[in-house]
Amino acid sequence: MAETNIDAAIADAMIRVTEAAAIAAHQLTGRGDEMKADQAAVDAMRTGLNAVPMRGRIVIGEGERDEAPMLYIGEDVGTGEGPEIDIALDPLEGTTLTAKAMSNALSVLAIAPRGTLLHSPDVYMEKIAVGPGLPQGIVTLAATPAENVLALAKEKDVPPEHITVCVLDRPRHHEIISSLRSVGAKVAMISDGDIAGVINTTDPSTGIDMYLGQGGAPEGVLAAAALKCIGGQFEARLVFRNDEEKQRARRVGIQNLNKIYSLDELVTSDTVFCATGVTKGGLLDGVVYGRGTVETETLIMTSSDHSVRRVRTRRPV
Numbered sequence: 001m002a003e004t005n006i007d008a009a010i011a012d013a014m015i016r017v018t019e020a021a022a023i024a025a026h027q028l029t030g031r032g033d034e035m036k037a038d039q040a041a042v043d044a045m046r047t048g049l050n051a052v053p054m055r056g057r058i059v060i061g062e063g064e065r066d067e068a069p070m071l072y073i074g075e076d077v078g079t080g081e082g083p084e085i086d087i088a089l090d091p092l093e094g095t096t097l098t099a100k101a102m103s104n105a106l107s108v109l110a111i112a113p114r115g116t117l118l119h120s121p122d123v124y125m126e127k128i129a130v131g132p133g134l135p136q137g138i139v140t141l142a143a144t145p146a147e148n149v150l151a152l153a154k155e156k157d158v159p160p161e162h163i164t165v166c167v168l169d170r171p172r173h174h175e176i177i178s179s180l181r182s183v184g185a186k187v188a189m190i191s192d193g194d195i196a197g198v199i200n201t202t203d204p205s206t207g208i209d210m211y212l213g214q215g216g217a218p219e220g221v222l223a224a225a226a227l228k229c230i231g232g233q234f235e236a237r238l239v240f241r242n243d244e245e246k247q248r249a250r251r252v253g254i255q256n257l258n259k260i261y262s263l264d265e266l267v268t269s270d271t272v273f274c275a276t277g278v279t280k281g282g283l284l285d286g287v288v289y290g291r292g293t294v295e296t297e298t299l300i301m302t303s304s305d306h307s308v309r310r311v312r313t314r315r316p317v
Contacts, residue, residue, distance in 0.1 A: 006083075006085070006111060006112070006113070006271075006272050006302070007082075007083060010052060010053070010054055010082070010083070010085070010111070011272045011274075011302060012300075013048075013052045014052075014109060014111060014272060014274040014300070015274060015276075015298050015300055015311055015313075016048060017045055017048035017049055017052070017109065018108065018109060018274050018275060018298060019107075019276050019296045019313060020044040020045065020047070020048045021044045021045040021048070021091045021092070021107035021276070022041070022107040022277065022286075022287055022296055023044070023287055023294055023296065024040040024041055024043065024044035025037050025038070025040055025041040025044075025091070025092045025098055025105070025278045026098075026278050026279070026286065026287035027040065028040055028098065028099070029098055029099075029278070029279060030099070030100065030101035031099065032099050032100070033099060034095040034096055034098070035095075037095055037098045038062075038070075038091065038092045038095045041091035041092040041107055041278075042062070042070055042071055042091045042092075044091075045071060045089065045091040045107070046071055046077065049077040049078060049087070050077050050078060050079070051079070052077075052078050052079065052082075053078065053079050053081055053082040054077075054078035054079065054082040054083055055076070055078055055080060055082060055084045055085065055114075056076065056077040056078040056084075056086075056087050057074065057076055057077070057085070057086060057087065057114065058071055058072065058073055058074065058088075058089065059073065059074075059086045059087065059088060059118075059120075060087075060088030060089065060117065060118075060119075060120060060217070060218045060221045060222070061075065061088075061089060061122065061218065062090075062091070062122060062218070071089060071091065073119070073121070073122065073252065083113070083114075084113070084114035085111050085112070085113065085114060086112045086113065086115065086116060086117040087109060087110070087111050087117075088109065088110045088218060088221045088222050089108065089109040089110075089218070089222075090106075090108045090109070090195070090216075090218050090219060090222060092105065092107060092278065093105065093107070093192075093193060093195050093196075093219060093222075094106060094192045094193045094278065095192075096191070096192050097191070097192050097193060097278075097279060098279060101279065102192075102279065103279050103280055103281040103282075103286075104190075104192070104193040104196050104279065104281030104282065104283065105192075105277075105278035105279040105281070105286070106193070106195065106196065106275045106277060106278060106281075106283070107275065107276045107278055108195055108222050108273075108274070108275045109222070109273075109274055109275075110221070110225035110226070110267075110272065110273045110274070111271065111272050111274075112225070112267060112268075112269050112270065112271040112272070113269050113270070116267065116268045116269035116271075117221060117225070117266070117267055117268075117271070118221055118261065118265070118266045118267070119252045119253055119254075120217040120218070120220075120238065120249075120252065120254070121217065121238075121245065121248040121249050121252055121254075122216070122217060122218060122248075123216075123217050123239065123240060123245045123248065123249065124214050124215065124216065124217065124238070124239035124240075124241070125214065125215060125216065125217040125219075125220040125236050125237065125238055125239060126213070126214050126236065126237045126238075126239055127194070127198070127211065127212070127214070127215060127220050127223070127234065127236050128140070128141050128148065128211065128212050128234070128236075129198045129201050129210065129211040129212075129223065129227065129232060129233065129234045130152065130201050130209065130210050130211075130232060130233050131201040131203075131204075131209075131231070131232045132202060132231030132232050134152075134155060134233065135155065136233065137233075138151055138152060138155055138233070139151060139152060139233065139235075140235055141235045141236075141237050141260050142260065144179055145165070145176050145179035145180045145212060146179045146180065146182055146183045146185075148210065148212070149163050149165065149180060149183050149185045149210070150183055152210060159184070160183045160184040160185055161184040161185070161186070163185045164185070164186040164187075164188050164207050164208055164210075165180050165185055165186070165187055165188065165208075165209065165210045165212050166189075166190060166197040166200060166201070166210070166211045167180070167188070167189055167190075167211075167212055167213045168190055168191075168194055168197070168213050168214075169189040169190060169191055170213070172214060173214070176212060176213055180212075188207075188208060193281070194211070194213070194215040194216075194219050194223070195219050195222050195223050195226065196281060196283045198211045198226065198227065198234070199223065199226050199227075199230075199283060200282065200283070201232060202227070202230050202231060202232050206282065214239055217236075220236045220266070221266055221267070222273070224236065224263050224266040224267050225266075225267050225272075225273045225303075226273045226275075226301060227263055228263060228264075228271050228273075228303045229271065229272075229273050229301035229302055229303045229306060230301055230306065230308060232263075233263060234262070234263040234266070235260055235261065235262060235263075236260070236261045236266060237258070237259065237260045237261065238254070238257065238259075240257060267303075270302070270304040271302075271303050272300065272301070272302050272303075273300070273301045273302075274299070274300045274301075275298065275299045276296050276297070276298040277296070277297050277298075283299065284297045284298070284310075285297040289317070292316055293314050293316055294314070294315060294317045295313065295314045296312070296313050297310060297311070297312050298310070298311045298312075298313070299311075
């Protein structure tokens with residue numbers, strides 16, 4: 001049976017891991033090379049994880065073993081001593097954002113006891129999220145986008161025109177956007193960065209009431225871990241474009257390919273979520289170089305006590 005708590009020292013070590021990945025990626029900001037920026041973040045994150053006293057295993061990563069040198073699903077990391085840990089990660093969430101020096105790029109990971117994070121293949125995932133303080137099941141992937149807006153508006157006692165939904169700006173979301181706008185909802189489109197988009201539903205100052213749409217499964221599990229720490233609701237369903245992707249799902253133990261997962265099915269135990277800003281955004285400041293120094297801002301959240309910390313670190317370069 002998995003332990004329910006993550007050792008505080010390991011949780012704090014994750015700050016150093018995402019800081020290192022963010023700094024490495026930031027050095028390629030604005031260079032126009034997504035792959036180099038991603039690889040720099042991957043290399044720094046792998047090095048950092050391998051220094052942590054744990055028996056870690058990547059369960060949400062950037063592909064499978066034959067796609068190395070990415071941090072692949074099933075890769076063992078850590079020193080080989082200490083607790084058994086599941087790790088979901090995205091060394092650079094926002095490769096395009098980084099390559100173009102745009103805002104909101106992050107280095108992100110979540111950890112939990114072994115066997116408590118959904119083992120998902122690197123495929124697309126349909127997601128819907130709202131913030132805390134709402135009746136369970138107020139929104140669901142089983143309903144249409146328009147129906148979810150109307151249900152949320154009724155619960156909040158506002159007209160649908162006062163509901164704002166965050167959606168990734170992709171051609172595949174044309175029907176979703178049309179459905180949302182058919183009942184008067186506002187659509188806030190983002191170019192990348194759906195983890196931040198999901199987290200924004202928990203902060204009234206962002207004006208985002210709901211997140212909806214398809215994005216990467218790794219980002220979905222990471223977003224679920226964040227909501228597990230700070231509150232909110234999340235549903236997800238894997239999306240498969242071909243038979244090869246379905247086979248990848250079966251290889252990691254997923255049999256019901258149409259299942260709608262709740263937040264507590266994606267993350268079944270206590271978790272720690274950690275994100276460091278690469279470029280400045282609404283969630284976190286980016287990496288900043290001073291005279292002989294580099295400064296980072298990191299968000300670290302734990303579900304066991306629902307704590308949220310922001311850590312600023314300045315170190316010599």
